[in-house]
Amino acid sequence: xxxxxxxxxxxxISVGGQYALIAIGYTMVYGILRLIxxxxxxVFMVAGIxxxxxxxxGLPLWLCIPLVLLITVAVGFLIERAAYRPLRSAPxxxxxxxxxxxxxxxxxxxxxxxxxxNKQYPTIPGISDxxxxxxxxxxxxxxxxxFLVIILVxxxxxxxxxxxxxxxxxxxxxxxxxxxxxxxxxxxxxxxTFIIGSFLAGVGSILFFTxxxxxxxxxxxxxxxxxxxxxxFGGIGSIPGAVIGAFIIGIMENIIKGxxxxxFKAGVISAPLGLATFSDAFSFALLIIILVVKPTxxxxxxxxxxx
Amino acid sequence: xxxxxxxxxMIITLVLVAAIYVAVFIAEQTLPANSMLFTVxxxxxxxxxxxxxxxxxxxxxxxxxxxxxxxxxxxxxMYGIFTIPIAxxxxxxxxxDGGMIxxxxxxxxxxxxxxxxxxxxxxxxxxxxxRLKSDYLAIATLGFAEIIRAIFQxxxxxxxxxxxxxxxxxxxxxxxxxxxxxxxxxxxxxTLIPFLMAGVCILLIVLLINSSYGRALKAIRxxxxxxxxxxxxxxxxxxxxxxVSSFFAGVGGAMLAMYQTTVQAKSFTSAxxxxxxxxxxxxxxxxxxxxxxxxxxxxxxxxxxLRFLDEKQMIGTFEVPLLRNGFRLVVFSVIIMxxxxxxxxxxxxxxxxxxxxxxxxxxxxxxxx
Amino acid sequence: xxxxxxxVLKLENITMQFGGVVAINNLSLEVNQGEIVALIxxxxxxxxxxxxxxxxxxxxxxxxxxxxxxxxxxNHPQGKMVKQYAGINxxxxxxxxxxxxxxxxxxxxxxxxxxxxxxxxxxxxxxxNVLIGTxxxxxxxxxxxxxxxxxxxxxxxxxxxxxxxEIVGLAEEGKELATSLPYGKQRRLEIARAxxxxxxxLLLDEPAAGMNPQETDELGSFIVDIKxxxxxxxxxxxxxxxxxxxISDRIYVLDFGRQxxxxxxxxxxxxxxxxxxxxxxxxx
Numbered sequence: 001x002x003x004x005x006x007x008x009x010x011x012x013i014s015v016g017g018q019y020a021l022i023a024i025g026y027t028m029v030y031g032i033l034r035l036i037x038x039x040x041x042x043v044f045m046v047a048g049i050x051x052x053x054x055x056x057x058g059l060p061l062w063l064c065i066p067l068v069l070l071i072t073v074a075v076g077f078l079i080e081r082a083a084y085r086p087l088r089s090a091p092x093x094x095x096x097x098x099x100x101x102x103x104x105x106x107x108x109x110x111x112x113x114x115x116x117x118n119k120q121y122p123t124i125p126g127i128s129d130x131x132x133x134x135x136x137x138x139x140x141x142x143x144x145x146x147f148l149v150i151i152l153v154x155x156x157x158x159x160x161x162x163x164x165x166x167x168x169x170x171x172x173x174x175x176x177x178x179x180x181x182x183x184x185x186x187x188x189x190x191x192x193t194f195i196i197g198s199f200l201a202g203v204g205s206i207l208f209f210t211x212x213x214x215x216x217x218x219x220x221x222x223x224x225x226x227x228x229x230x231x232x233f234g235g236i237g238s239i240p241g242a243v244i245g246a247f248i249i250g251i252m253e254n255i256i257k258g259x260x261x262x263x264f265k266a267g268v269i270s271a272p273l274g275l276a277t278f279s280d281a282f283s284f285a286l287l288i289i290i291l292v293v294k295p296t297x298x299x300x301x302x303x304x305x306x307x
Numbered sequence: 308x309x310x311x312x313x314x315x316x317m318i319i320t321l322v323l324v325a326a327i328y329v330a331v332f333i334a335e336q337t338l339p340a341n342s343m344l345f346t347v348x349x350x351x352x353x354x355x356x357x358x359x360x361x362x363x364x365x366x367x368x369x370x371x372x373x374x375x376x377x378x379x380x381x382x383x384x385m386y387g388i389f390t391i392p393i394a395x396x397x398x399x400x401x402x403x404d405g406g407m408i409x410x411x412x413x414x415x416x417x418x419x420x421x422x423x424x425x426x427x428x429x430x431x432x433x434x435x436x437x438r439l440k441s442d443y444l445a446i447a448t449l450g451f452a453e454i455i456r457a458i459f460q461x462x463x464x465x466x467x468x469x470x471x472x473x474x475x476x477x478x479x480x481x482x483x484x485x486x487x488x489x490x491x492x493x494x495x496x497x498t499l500i501p502f503l504m505a506g507v508c509i510l511l512i513v514l515l516i517n518s519s520y521g522r523a524l525k526a527i528r529x530x531x532x533x534x535x536x537x538x539x540x541x542x543x544x545x546x547x548x549x550x551v552s553s554f555f556a557g558v559g560g561a562m563l564a565m566y567q568t569t570v571q572a573k574s575f576t577s578a579x580x581x582x583x584x585x586x587x588x589x590x591x592x593x594x595x596x597x598x599x600x601x602x603x604x605x606x607x608x609x610x611x612x613l614r615f616l617d618e619k620q621m622i623g624t625f626e627v628p629l630l631r632n633g634f635r636l637v638v639f640s641v642i643i644m645x646x647x648x649x650x651x652x653x654x655x656x657x658x659x660x661x662x663x664x665x666x667x668x669x670x671x672x673x674x675x676x
Numbered sequence: 677x678x679x680x681x682x683x684v685l686k687l688e689n690i691t692m693q694f695g696g697v698v699a700i701n702n703l704s705l706e707v708n709q710g711e712i713v714a715l716i717x718x719x720x721x722x723x724x725x726x727x728x729x730x731x732x733x734x735x736x737x738x739x740x741x742x743x744x745x746x747x748x749x750x751n752h753p754q755g756k757m758v759k760q761y762a763g764i765n766x767x768x769x770x771x772x773x774x775x776x777x778x779x780x781x782x783x784x785x786x787x788x789x790x791x792x793x794x795x796x797x798x799x800x801x802x803x804x805n806v807l808i809g810t811x812x813x814x815x816x817x818x819x820x821x822x823x824x825x826x827x828x829x830x831x832x833x834x835x836x837x838x839x840x841x842e843i844v845g846l847a848e849e850g851k852e853l854a855t856s857l858p859y860g861k862q863r864r865l866e867i868a869r870a871x872x873x874x875x876x877x878l879l880l881d882e883p884a885a886g887m888n889p890q891e892t893d894e895l896g897s898f899i900v901d902i903k904x905x906x907x908x909x910x911x912x913x914x915x916x917x918x919x920x921x922x923i924s925d926r927i928y929v930l931d932f933g934r935q936x937x938x939x940x941x942x943x944x945x946x947x948x949x950x951x952x953x954x955x956x957x958x959x960x
Contacts, residue, residue, distance in 0.1 A: 092441065100581050104585065105637075116632070536780075537812065
């Protein structure tokens with residue numbers, strides 16, 4: 001029984017860690033701008049595509065990785081500058097529509113560049129190798145992901161709690177207008193948020209695509225949506241919440257993927273039910289339940305409207 | 308008291324619409340049937356209906372829903388399931404012993420069923436979702452569309468939905484052409500009929516928008532608190548708008564099935580919803596005329612006018628750079644971003660054709676004085 | 677407080693607590709048929725919160741609201757509030773079954789209101805704003821309305837809306853966008869819109885805010901006028917003391933969520949507590 005579940009659990013933890021890195025970008029941007037950054041999943045996908053092309057150019061890998069992260073950060077920064085900043089005083093819906101427009105544009109741009117073909121993600125020596133853990137065989141990346149995520153999250157929390165820019169971020173997310181009046185340079189804080197978010201999405205993409213080594217223009221849509229669900233689940237605006245939410249969703253989703261096999265081997269069912277179809281749908285069902293039962297998520301703060 | 312509204316702009320609008328229908332009919336009889344124009348008109352009519360139905364929610368009621376693709380999927384499947392001829396079922400449902408349903412209904416009945424099924428799903432989804440606020444509602448409806456997609460792809464429902472396999476062989480737009488004994492087309496109706504379908508549905512939506520209920524919906528959009536203080540039951544009216552919008556999205560889904568001639572759940576992704584949302588934004592949030600115009604423009608650009616961008620073009624011996632497959636969509640996205648960023652009111656803002664005409668007439672009248 | 681069959685609105689021990697903050701503490705008051713009653717008090721005293729409790733926007737933590745003798749809001753501290761409750765008389769209604777209505781139900785019963793920060797439907801004309809107020813007394817349903825089977829009702833509603841506009845002096849501006857009107861006219865439009873819902877009790881939240889002295893004077897006689905014409909009872913929050921003293925039959929004074937005085941305008945003007953808490957500080 002355990003032997004059947006374990007591999008699914010393992011890949012669940014790994015995928016969960018990758019979702020966590022994307023989810024942080026969502027939750028930080030939402031915390032500060034109250035914007036669902038629909039393009040964030042596509043930034044993640046773009047990071048994957050950039051890696052494909054940079055690696056193909058023959059650069060050594062130790063140079064590729066920082067270069068990919070740098071370009072991803074630049075992309076995230078530019079998106080905010082070009083598509084969100086001009087709408088700073090516009091209604092929230094306009095910004096959200098702009099985010100959807102950016103998502104559409106990034107996907108079409110990648111479609112144009114790749115010709116709509118699946119691109120093979122380069123193998124990164126060291127983390128693409130296979131290791132055996134007990135009876136299960138998996139890639140090294142599966143094992144290192146949760147640890148890397150924890151290190152990055154701790155670093156991020158330190159940044160937010162200990163540094164000046166971190167303090168500014170906290171102030172802006174509490175009260176946008178007042179912190180502006182108190183002399184905080186809002187635009188710098190927002191840029192910083194996008195830089196951090198894109199950086200983590202870049203790291204996430206390296207881990208994710210090492211596991212699922214093909215990239216196509218739509219590769220970012222699903223992981224993006226699920227990471228957003230994770231952010232809502234954990235309580236939007238809360239970084240630990242997003243991380244925990246992401247791990248829960250990653251694990252649940254992989255268990256459902258293997259549910260047919262698990263139930264079959266346990267003798268509960270005699271024929272496969274095709275439940276794997278619902279592995280994506282499950283995340284959304286969870287999202288809706290959370291939104292209805294506890295809209296502020298596991299760790300979110302309550303906000304009240306004033307009449 | 309000048310409370311009577313001038314009727315002239317309204318009449319001009321009706322005449323214009325009638326003229327368009329006549330033009331479509333004449334064009335269809337005279338131009339070659341495989342002209343790109345008809346592809347654009349058929350798909351444009353379908354998208355126009357779906358865009359207007361989305362506008363009813365996002366533009367007129369202020370409910371930012373992103374579930375349109377899900378409701379279209381329900382409609383498309385209902386239409387397909389109930390109209391595939393009995394003789395074809397064995398081959399369509401080849402993995403499910405010919406499927407469970409062994410009867411067909413007329414096209415018009417299937418379309419209404421498509422709408423009703425979508426409205427029913429909307430009713431269920433609305434129970435939890437409509438209580439949510441703006442962007443949470445958007446993401447929850449998006450999630451529901453994905454759940455619907457998973458359900459329809461599930462092999463467990465295969466005898467009804469054909470699982471993840473496609474539905475085909477149901478009546479398409481081309482089957483509306485009238486043929487003689489030899490199978491030659493005598494009267495072309497394959498464009499006029501979708502125009503009529505979309506036209507009737509959009510007319511119903513316009514009538515609703517301009518009724519007492521439509522005013523209540525606009526009041527909710529403008530200010531929920533004030534609307535409630537005016538005695539408007541928010542839950543009831545939002546549910547009505549959600550179900551009506553989904554009904555027409557379902558009918559639009561059925562039309563899309565007829566246009567495509569096949570239906571497969573995996574094509575009804577959130578990307579489809581985004582596309583329709585962008586159409587609504589380009590047309591102007593809160594303008595039916597805008598949504599209709601922008602649907603045809605959108606389809607014409609993506610299927611026809613910008614096609615040349617996808618192919619190599621030579622000017623003399625000079626090959627224009629960048630042009631290859633996919634460039635059209637890039638140009639297209641850039642145009643959309645320009646509209647979203649700099650022309651936020653879209654083509655029409657929240658004005659309708661009669662509004663424009665009456666303003667025109669007013670300013671001319673002033674000039675005469 | 678004596679039983680008075682004549683009262684239209686009666687608040688009994690209303691307490692509204694947000695988290696640990698008690699916005700209204702044990703407020704009891706009555707408004708009788710045909711009266712104009714004012715609720716005054718410094719900013720943040722809880723006046724608008726009281727309106728929100730009556731109209732169903734907020735659910736008070738404790739207390740009862742009667743409208744024409746019927747309890748329309750009943751509540752006692754529940755859940756977390758049992759422990760947190762910091763008001764008075766928390767045990768009084770423990771046995772009563774809570775009653776709560778959405779604002780639209782309350783409006784249906786005959787209480788209409790205006791808002792402190794004007795809330796007109798911004799994309800609609802003045803006429804349409806009033807017309808929306810007639811929607812709740814409709815006999816039509818969505819189908820009859822869509823297919824125009826309610827033409828008679830629609831016509832009657834339109835006439836009613838124009839009449840109301842004329843009464844509030846906005847017939848000329850009917851076709852203008854509501855939010856393009858000057859401030860004073862927007863306030864009148866809000867009143868016309870409230871009247872369209874056919875209320876018996878009208879709640880006015882600072883109707884004279886932002887008006888100049890002359891407009892304020894006109895507003896006073898206007899309120900008296902519509903009160904008589906539509907057989908209304910008026911309960912209003914107002915800061916302009918001239919207006920309050922001119923037209924109110926009685927006045928309640930609120931400070932820090934508590935009622936500190938009640939009486940006729942003359943009594944209130946002489947009341948030392950009121951002068952200390954309110955008039956003495958904020959000269960009007």
